[in-house]
Amino acid sequence: MGLVFSALIFFLFGVLFIGRILHPSFPQNHLLHYAGDSKFNIEGLIDRPPDPLEDKVRLYVRAEKIHFQGSQFPVTGNLLLTVKDKKVDLRYGDRVRFISRIYVPRPATNPGAFDYRRFLALQGIWVTAYANSAEEVLRLEEKQGNTFFHFVEGGRERIRKFIDETASPKAGGVIKALVLGERGDISREVNERFIISGVNHILSISGLHVALVAGFFFGATRFILRFFPFLLLRLNLNKTSALVAVVPVIFYLFIAGAGVAAVRSTIMVLSFLLALLLDREKDLYDALFVAAFFILIFNPAALFDMSFQLSFFAVAALLYFIPLFTEYFSFLKTWPYKSWLEEQPPWRRKMLFYLAGTLLTSTAAILGTGPLAAYYFNRISLVGFLSNLLLVPLMGFAGTLLSLLTAVLVFLSPPLANILTGLNSFILEISLTLVDLFSRIPMASRRVVTPTIPEVILIYGILVLAANLKRWKRSLPALILLGAVYGGIQIHEYIFTYYNPNLKVTFLDVGQGDAAVIQIPRGKVMVIDGGGTHDGSFDPGERIVAPYLWREKRKAVDYLVNSHPHPDHLQGLLFLLDNFKVEKVWDNGERGEEFPLVQALLEKSGGRLQTMGRGEGSREIEGVKVEFLHPPSEKEKALPFWGNDASLVLRLTYGEVSFLFCGDLEAMGEKEILKAAGNLESTVIKVPHHGSKSSSTQPFLEAVRPRYAVFTVRGGARPPLPNPAVLERYEAMGTKVLRTDRDGAITFVTDGKKLKVQPYLGKTPSLE
Known part of the structure; x- marks a missing residue:
């Protein structure tokens, strides 16, 4: 009951402060008030170590001034500046200037999606900015800010340079992750293999790494002190060892950049060392809750941070489950098992105990974090028990310790540091090979629906x-x-x-792109387009469409539809093909080298792919009529269409309610549909081509006469969409306008007669 009561107290404590953190009052000169379409010349101080990623660098800037039209204005507020360039020679304490629009991060606009605004707000960041290259960020001054942190950053830079010069590229990326907390040199492919293998936690500095460092130096100190009997007479062995272990733990904290996760992990480990110093080593739960107390005192919002939750639950699970597990294996202390163990050589007994201890530890940690991992990541690694058994000692223990010792020797003896780096690289290359092998095991990782x-x-x-x-x-x-x-x-x-008799259609907010999920009565699912970006930097299929499907308890897609092979419609569907059971794939049949994603669609779809169009006839799916209105199929021998005008246009009708999906259809395609189709009236229209001026011609709208028009657009797009003239055209007809940039995901639910509209953001439009 004490544990439950303590947990409840912490929860109430976090709830008490979370509102003030997520909804603060801002001063009049806060950067938030400058967000909009105007560009500003912003000056500020980089007050955290830069965060290098695979293809860009994030800079955390504390704003100081805005230069505008020959004047300057003092401003306040933290800003996240993303530089789309890997070669950024900026560091903590640099005063910089750059020109950018100021953006307010959007909240979660889709059910089940990641809330980026909340994520940044918990770090005290309310606005973002972007630069296309390092040359766009001008350094004004160096070495401003805290002198001690400059000293630490200088040491980190020296370690970073040494790793780049001496370690192999693959091993070097892992060494930087283990000792500096920087994962920018680890590719997405390698990171995905770690996730599948269930060992991705090794790449993020956490309580595991800090505890292993503390445990090593604690044990090493005990071992060394045993050779000095006169010291043992004067010193308490455990307390002295615990005190010595504090030094490398704090050193590791600063070398790792003193990030939020590293600070939390260090506080947790230091609380356990303090328990030893105070002769309270049996009160480990108290030490855990003391650590949580201090973390929440300085950062109450940490309670709602998933990394804190995962770390806390992992440690709590180790403390709780391992003693219980040992009870289940108490039979090993009885005959004949005890006799058998005593007959084994000492090295074999130690190996057996080590393997058993490691397996029990991994099992406890996986059980403690598994439900949360399913909730946040929709993934469970089935090989995690085995992979952690091998890779935690190799990478988590040996890799971390060698990386840390190398960091120390960089300053004391570079030749010896070079030798350790070679040994470390060898161990990490073996580890990476094992990660690759584990990730290739069939069913190594399972995607799961989101638990409530x-x-x-x-x-x-x-x-x-x-x-x-x-x-x-x-x-x-x-x-x-x-x-x-x-x-x-x-x-x-x-x-x-x-057994749900309703038709549910959700237009997801994927920015400047299309993605719609149709949940057909009695369990069938259709996905029409999956969104995407032209540079492939963001995958809406992975980040938006799949999380929504998992939240809806869906692991299969019956009909996967691509209206046309442009990236903002096709890219996200490829992730669904890899991670969901897909029965049928429909597209418009457009092929060509100018559509590189088409080849991936062909390979992943295989025999499931079928080209659809007018002339293929309609389909009846659980009472929902699916009509293919465009483009003309080969059977019709009509003039060919290409690009946007070749979009696959579908109309779904359920009772008295119909939905018209137009892809990126333009005027020529609309004219063809008017010429060939009969009655086009539809209750809801997915506006063609995001409401651009080349679509939604007056004759087409008069034929469709929709009650609702859904614009799938991104705020701040250039040129701005929807086009004002197109928007006015719909409003003049009395059509109720819904926009994903304003309303977020838009859901329609109908029983074939009544229609209910549910925007994820904003208010529900009044119904006729």
């Missing part, structure tokens, strides 16, 4: 009760009860999903 908060709580309750079957007499009935409740929820969700 009650489901997560039930899973943790089931794990706790299952672990206490030997301790608590009433744990079995309680376990059966919780299992029954959880099973009942799954049955209810299954019935609601696969």
Whole structure:
């Protein structure tokens, strides 16, 4: 009960302060008031170490002035400046100037999507800016700010340069991640292999790394002190070792850049070392909650940060589950198992105990973080138990310690540091090979639907009760009860999903692109387009469409439709093909070398791909009529269309309600549909080509006469969309306008007669 009470106190403490953090009052000169279409010449100080990524660098700037039309104005506020250039020679303490618009990060605009505004707000950042190259950011002064942090950054820069010069590219990227906390040299492909293998946590400095460093120096100090009996008579072995371990832990914190996660991990480890110094080593739960208390005192919002939650639950699981696990294996202390163990050579006994301890530790940590990982990442690694058994010692322990010792020797003995780097590179190359092997195991990782908060709580309750079957007499009935409740929820969700008589259409906000999810009565799912970016830097399929489907408890897509092969429509569908069970794939049949994504679609779709168009006939899917209105199929032998005008146009009709999906159709394609089709009237239209002036001609709108028009647009687009004349055209007809840049995801639910509209943001339009 004490643990539950403490957890409740922390939760209430976080809730008390989260509102003030997410909704503060801003001074009149805050950068937030300058956000908009105007560009400003901004001056400020880089007050954190730059964050290098694979193809860009993020700079955390504390704004000081804005230069505008010959005048300068003092401003306040932190700003995240993203420089789309890897070669940025800027560091902590540089005063810089740059010209950019000031953007307000958008909140989560889709169900299940990542809330970027909230993520930055928890770091005290409310606006962002962008520069296309390093030359656009001018350094005015150097070495401003805290002198000690300049000293630390100088050391980090020296370590970084040494790693670049001596380590292999692959190993060097991992060494930087382990010792400097920088993951920019680790490619997306390698990072994905770590995720699939269940060892991605090794690449992020966390409580694991800090605890391993503390444990190594604690053990090394104990070992060394045993050779000095006169010191043992004067010193307490455990307390002295704990005190010595504090030094490398703090050194590691600063070498790692003193990031938020590293600071939290250090506080947790220091609290456990303090427990040893105060003779409270048996009160480890108290040490854990003391660490949480100090973290939340300085940063109450950390309670709602997933990295804090994962770290806290991992440590709590180790403290809670490992003693329980050892009880289940207490039979090993009895005959004949004890006799067998005693007969083994000492090295073999140590190896067996090490393997058992590592396996139990990995199991406890995975059980403690698994439900949260499913909630946040929709992924469970099935090889994680085995991969952690090998890779935590190799990379987490040996790799981290060698990297840290190398960092020290860079200043003391570069030749010796070079030798350690070679050894470390060898170990890490082996580790990377193992990661690659684990990631290639069939079913190494499973994608899972998003559990609800009650489901997560039930899973943790089931794990706790299952672990206490030997301790608590009433744990079995309680376990059966919780299992029954959880099973009942799954049955209810299954019935609601696969026996639902309603048609649900959701237009997702993927920026300047299209993505619509249609949940057809009785469980069928159709996805029309998946959004995308022209440079491939952001994948809406992975970040928006898939999370929405998982939130809706969907692991399969029955019909995957690509209106035309432009990146802002096709790119996101490729992720769905890789991570969902897809039955059929429809496209408009357009091919060509100018569409590089088409080749990927062909390879991933295989025999499931079918070209559709007018002349293919309609389909009836669980009472929903699907008509193909454009482009003309080869059967019709009509003039060919290409580009936007070749978009696959579908109309879905359910009872008295119909939806018209127009892709990026332009005037020529609209004219062809008017010539060939009969009645085009539709309740809802997905506005052609995002509301550009080349589409939505007056004759076409008069034929469709929609009650609702959905514009899939991105705020701040150049040229601005929707085009004002097009917008006025719809409004003049009395059509209710909905926009993804303003309303977020837009959901329509109908039983074939009534129609309910649910914008994710804003208010629901009045219904006729």
